[in-house]
Amino acid sequence: METPLLNGEVKEDYAPVRSWKETKSMFWTETVKMWKIAAPIAFNILCQYGTNSITSIFVGHLGDIQLSSVTISLSVIGTFSFGFMLGMGSALETLCGQAFGAGQVHMLGVYMQRSWIVLWVSCIILLPVYIFATPILKLLGQEDEIADLAGQFTLLVIPQLFSLAINFPTQKFLQAQSRVSVIAWIGFVALTIHIVLLYLFVYVFDWGTTGAAIAFDITAWEITIAQVIYVMGWCKEGWHGFSWSAFNDIWAFVRLSIASAVMSCLEIWYMMSIIILTGHLDNAVIAVGSLSICMNLNGWEAMLFIGINAAISVRVSNELGLGRPRAAKYSVYVTVFQSLLIGFFFMVVILITKDYFAVFFTSSKDLQIAVAKLAFLLGITMVLNSVQPVISGVAIGGGWQALVAYINLGSYYVFGLPLGYLLGYEAKLGVKGLWSGMICGTALQTLLLLIVLYRTNWSKEVEQTTARMRKWGGQAIDSGNNEDSI
Structure with missing residues (x-):
């Protein structure tokens, strides 16, 4: 079990970095903290992504129609609901991370239950999309x-929708x-069992x-059940049983x-829309393929980068909850820098192996x-997508979701998508052209x-975090020593 950050932290903020030696020390400290969180989360998400991919692989051996049908279901309907549910659940990252940093650990279980209620209602709202998936897909141009x-x-x-x-x-x-190691282990074991179940149900039965x-x-x-069992059995600091306070x-x-949800959906659906638009081009088979x-x-x-997104969200929210503005700021700078390097690395690999x-x-x-011919655009996309998720994670950690939602709406749907349409079709x-316009967005x-x-x-x-903790039932943190300009 991971040791909670709160138990290992001191409330004194970082001293200002004024020398190369201090920069290296701070950079290494933040790197260790970030990757201790990011690596297990990224591994778990890769396992979840692998669950979808392996399902498509098993079904692909049944026939082309089966492969196309399941892939469309998982990539269009599944991505639509996943983006919405993930966004609705991301509000919890802001509140739980800041409450934990502020020492209000007892509130985490209440916030989680409140989110369970909100997301369960969200599933009911999404049900018509699942029930009427066939006419929706036909409307989007899929073969009958x-x-x-x-x-x-x-x-x-x-x-599966309600499990989310x-x-x-x-x-x-x-x-x-x-407490991210347990998430990684659960994801790995579940992926292994999933492969066995697919073999039994698809081939044997x-x-x-x-x-x-x-x-x-x-x-x-x-x-889902494994995570809940762990919470109820091994998270006594944050879980104190079911509470009416959740309402x-x-x-x-x-x-x-x-x-x-709006912030996350506008990001996830943006890249999904390019597949739909491409399907209406001339020589669509080659274009879509x-x-x-x-x-x-x-x-x-x-x-x-979704793993890094979650990690920086945790780091920023924890540090703001602890009343350490300079630590939050430095963690953001270190993570953005490292993510940009990773993005450039992937771009170079793609360009070298493009043929x-x-x-x-x-x-x-x-x-x-x-x-x-598309490799150059893929490389640019990988660089941009290395920075963008990190900043979105900072937004979640700081509670700026509404601001980022407006930026996403304008950049993606007012500028990027129309530009892509003009370049691609006109x-x-x-x-x-489609992809270039969307990259500009x-x-x-x-x-x-x-x-x-x-x-x-x-x-x-930090002051806004203090006010948020008062509003949601936590106690104010002492930020009196953090008024210095950083």
Whole structure:
């Protein structure tokens, strides 16, 4: 079990960094703290991503129609609901992280239960999307045969949707306390069991896509139940049983959750929309195929940065809760710098292997050539996507979800998407034009968020955290010694 950060921290803030030696010391300290949280979370998310991928692999051996149907269900309907639920659950990162840093550990269980209630209602709101998946997919231009089977599969994975209502808040509860090793182990064991279940249900019992859906549901609830058992059995500081306090101020909690959901959904749905737009281009088979290969690789990199996103959210919220503005500021700078280096590394790898990496996905020479032509855009996307999730994590840790939601709306949907449409369709640049325009939207969003970071007064963020803890039932922290400019 991880030792909670609160037990190992002192409340004195970092001293100002004025020399190269002090910079190296601070950089190393923050690097260790960040990766102790990020590595297990990223591993767990990779296991979850692997659950989807392996499900598609098993189903792919049943036939092309089955593969396309399940992939569409998981990537369109599944991504839609995942983005919304993850965003609704992200409000808990702000509150739990800041409460834990402030020493109000007893409030974490109440916040988690409040989030369970909000997310359970959210699942009911999302149910029509699952029930009417077939007509929705047909409306988006999918072939009838694929849409019908995808709709059947989507109906069967409704239990997995409701597992997210418990899973996400419980995960955020554990992350806020840096109890992340257990999350990684649960994810790994669940992935292993999922492979066994898929083999039994799909091949041995010959249940086809129905068996794959059942295995998907069982694995999702297995992860959820394991996390809840751990919380109730081994998290006595934050869990004190069920409480009616979970229903207090629930509307204010809903508003913060909605702001988080809008922020996350605008990001997740943005890249999903390019697949839909590409499907209406000339020679759509090559266009969609080449883009799908690039998005698959980009998805694996994104899983790593979702882990870093969660880690920086925990670091910022904990430090603000502790009343340490300079530590919060330095943790952000170190994480952004390291993430940018990782993004450039992936870009270099992609550019070096641009003529070869598509071989792992397809034997079609035309498709391999198309992918190679998109490699430069993939490399730029990887660099931008290395910084953007980190800043979003800072926003969650600091409680800036509403501000970032407005920035995302303007950058992505007012600027990036229309520009991509103009370049792709009107300028006849095809998938390159679509992607280039959307990259411009991401670049604008990243620039605006960097400006927000640069202008942030971290001492005022501590004051706002104090006010938030009063509002949500915690006690004020002493920030009297943190008025110095940082």
